[in-house]
Amino acid sequence: MTLPIDPAANLATLIRCPSVTPAEGGALSALQAMLAPMGFGVERPIFSEAGTLDVENLYARLSGNGPHLMFAGHTDVVPVGDEADWTHPPFAAEIANGEMFGRGAVDMKGGIACFVAALARHIEQHGAPKGSVSLLITGDEEGPSINGSGKLLEWAAAKGENWDAAVVGEPTNPNALGDMIKIGRRGSISGTITVHGRQGHAAYPHLADNPVRALVTLCDALLDPAFDEGTTDFQATNLEITTVDVGNRATNVIPARATASFNIRFNDTWTAETLQAEVHNRLDRAAEDLRLRPHAQEPASFDLIWTERPSHVFLTRDEKLIAALSGSIEAVTGAKPALSTSGGTSDARFIKDYCPVVEFGLVGKTMHMVDERVALSDLEGLTKIYERFLADWFA
Numbered sequence: 383m384t385l386p387i388d389p390a391a392n393l394a395t396l397i398r399c400p401s402v403t404p405a406e407g408g409a410l411s412a413l414q415a416m417l418a419p420m421g422f423g424v425e426r427p428i429f430s431e432a433g434t435l436d437v438e439n440l441y442a443r444l445s446g447n448g449p450h451l452m453f454a455g456h457t458d459v460v461p462v463g464d465e466a467d468w469t470h471p472p473f474a475a476e477i478a479n480g481e482m483f484g485r486g487a488v489d490m491k492g493g494i495a496c497f498v499a500a501l502a503r504h505i506e507q508h509g510a511p512k513g514s515v516s517l518l519i520t521g522d523e524e525g526p527s528i529n530g531s532g533k534l535l536e537w538a539a540a541k542g543e544n545w546d547a548a549v550v551g552e553p554t555n556p557n558a559l560g561d562m563i564k565i566g567r568r569g570s571i572s573g574t575i576t577v578h579g580r581q582g583h584a585a586y587p588h589l590a591d592n593p594v595r596a597l598v599t600l601c602d603a604l605l606d607p608a609f610d611e612g613t614t615d616f617q618a619t620n621l622e623i624t625t626v627d628v629g630n631r632a633t634n635v636i637p638a639r640a641t642a643s644f645n646i647r648f649n650d651t652w653t654a655e656t657l658q659a660e661v662h663n664r665l666d667r668a669a670e671d672l673r674l675r676p677h678a679q680e681p682a683s684f685d686l687i688w689t690e691r692p693s694h695v696f697l698t699r700d701e702k703l704i705a706a707l708s709g710s711i712e713a714v715t716g717a718k719p720a721l722s723t724s725g726g727t728s729d730a731r732f733i734k735d736y737c738p739v740v741e742f743g744l745v746g747k748t749m750h751m752v753d754e755r756v757a758l759s760d761l762e763g764l765t766k767i768y769e770r771f772l773a774d775w776f777a
């Protein structure tokens with residue numbers, strides 16, 4: 383059987399599968415067909431949870447004697463928006479001016495296509511790797527991430543699987559292939575504050591208790607002072623107010639309640655628990671500040687609800703993994719990649735509980751955008767990097 387050594391052909395096949403999260407869209411079946419000629423055993427468990435849609439995932443393993451390397455990624459993609467805005471149809475994988483267009487081209491069907499091609503080339507030239515290779519592929523990374531990688535890892539570990547290292551093929555490079563390896567991620571946690579006031583006429587504020595006044599004070603306490611100044615490996619912790627709402631269409635009515643939601647990206651100065659405690663302390667102190675509530679006698683009444691699943695901060699220090707990948711990148715591109723913890727979250731936050739993990743993939747300039755696309759030269763370049771990395775890491 384023909385091995386899938388061409389990353390562009392692999393990617394075109396995957397893009398043509400409309401796997402908008404959480405739909406499988408044929409993408410996992412297409413990937414399974416690519417892996418079959420290389421001897422992979424493939425399982426496709428479906429996970430469920432109340433209040434969420436079922437998600438199909440894929441776990442494939444090529445077993446050998448030696449260390450076990452995991453490649454992780456996702457075949458689900460974000461919605462395309464208005465297809466009329468696209469220069470080329472989002473699921474056609476059309477090529478123009480040396481670029482392939484399509485949803486998922488860089489985030490992150492392209493990374494999967496390149497890793498599969500790299501494996502196929504390695505097997506064609508050298509035989510099977512000197513160890514085991516597994517692919518952990520979810521259909522729930524762009525969605526709520528409840529029925530995806532977290533459960534897939536638990537499922538595989540319960541079957542006796544263990545891994546020595548992992549690479550996540552997310553698009554980590556900001557400008558050019560070889561720019562950056564992600565060796566960790568900040569944590570992420572979100573919450574919503576609801577301030578309870580007393581409704582009344584805007585002309586008679588002394589008869590009401592405007593919750594917006596208290597909410598302004600509470601939000602100010604979250605924004606200042608800064609939580610920290612950053613660390614050697616991480617940016618400073620940052621809180622953003624993401625929504626403010628009173629649900630009030632009348633300009634002459636003081637509302638009964640006001641809400642604000644926020645998200646915090648935090649470094650290793652904090653844990654989710656210590657950060658939550660700091661936020662509670664700030665809000666409790668601010669609730670007693672009556673400067674903006676001249677008619678109030680009591681501290682502001684508020685509730686704080688946290689999201690159920692915070693993402694925890696982590697940093698990978700596995701020198702073998704980082705050195706092998708960095709060396710492969712430099713050998714192919716001539717560039718020495720920066721080691722970074724910037725950006726948002728990824729499924730690496732689940733994998734770090736099982737083995738050392740880093741992230742490296744394509745250039746992310748067009749991810750989630752109209753006309754998402756990848757240079758064919760980058761597909762070839764990433765495949766060569768992965769191919770060299772496989773040889774170096776297993777050596």
